[in-house]
Amino acid sequence: MIENKSIKNSDLKSAVHDFWQENSCGEIYAKGIEYQEQLESQSRERYILEPHIFELACFNEGKGRDVLEIGVGMGADHLEWANADPKSLSGIDITLRVINFTRSRLELYGFI
Ligand SMILES: C[S@@+](CC[C@H](N)C(=O)[O-])C[C@H]1O[C@@H](n2cnc3c(N)ncnc32)[C@H](O)[C@@H]1O
Secondary structure, rough: OOOOOOHOOOHHHHHHHHHHHHHHHHHHOOOOOOOHOOOOOOOHHHHHHOOOHHHOOOOHHHHOOOOEEEEOOOOOOHHHHHHHHEEEEEEEEEEOOOHHHHHHHHOOOOOO
């Protein structure tokens, strides 16, 4: 937890980066031998632990729209956006390694 209120924005951004870089969001739930199994395990646990995400995100409203997800993490939500059939789908993240997870997930499901 960051308690120093005078922390500079660049330091905060760097701390956020380092936090997520060490363990990607939900990576501890990526269990299994095969890569696809690990990604599915991660997303399954994500939505068991946080079932409210579907109500909040309204993935279906992405249909036909240009969707930008900021903070794709391991790509569970990004796959939901892709399944919603958007006009275009873009995603960014402050950590590079999650981009590989997200790209692989979309590849596995034939979106790339
Ligand atoms: C809760 S996780 C996202 C989970 C993801 N939507 C999924 O489906 O698994 C938050 C993500 O936001 C990213 N993030 C945090 N601050 C960011 C920023 N300023 N710009 C871009 N990404 C950021 C983190 O690196 C992390 O991967």
